[in-house]
C-alpha cells in the first residue's frame with residue numbers, strides 16, 4: 001500500500017465548546033495519510049493517474065474555514081468522510097491538532113483511521 005501524506009496544514013476555523021470559542025477563529029492543524037496506489041502515475045508521469053494533493057488541500061481549506069463545529073471529533077470525522085467519498089481514497093489517517101488549546105500542553109486533538117486498508121497488490 002502506498003501513502004500520499006500531507007502534514008501541517010493549518011486552517012483557521014470556529015471550533016470549541018465554550019461561549020468565547022464561538023466568537024473567535026482558532027487554528028487547527030491537519031496531518032493526513034491517504035492510501036493510494038502510485039504506480040500508474042509513476043509509470044506515466046501523469047497527474048491524472050494519482051491523487052492530486054493540491055486538490056485535496058483546496059477542498060479541505062474551503063470546508064474547514066467555513067465549518068463551525070463544537071468538537072474536534074466531529075471535524076475530524078467530516079474531513080475523513082470528504083477524503084473517502086469525494087476523492088475515492090480507500091483508507092485515511094487523519095490527525096487533527098488543536099494546538100495550544102490546553103494550557104501546559106503543546107498539542108491536543110484526535111487521530112482517526114477510516115476506510116479499509118487495501119491489500120498489497
Ligand SMILES: Nc1nc2c(c(=O)[nH]1)N=C([C@H](O)[C@@H](O)CO)CN2
Pocket residue numbers: 015016017018021070071072073098101102
Ligand atoms: N474530547 C474533547 N474534549 C474537549 C474538546 C473537544 O473538542 N473534544 N474541546 C474542548 C474545548 O473546546 C477546548 O478545546 C478549549 O480549551 C474541551 N474538551
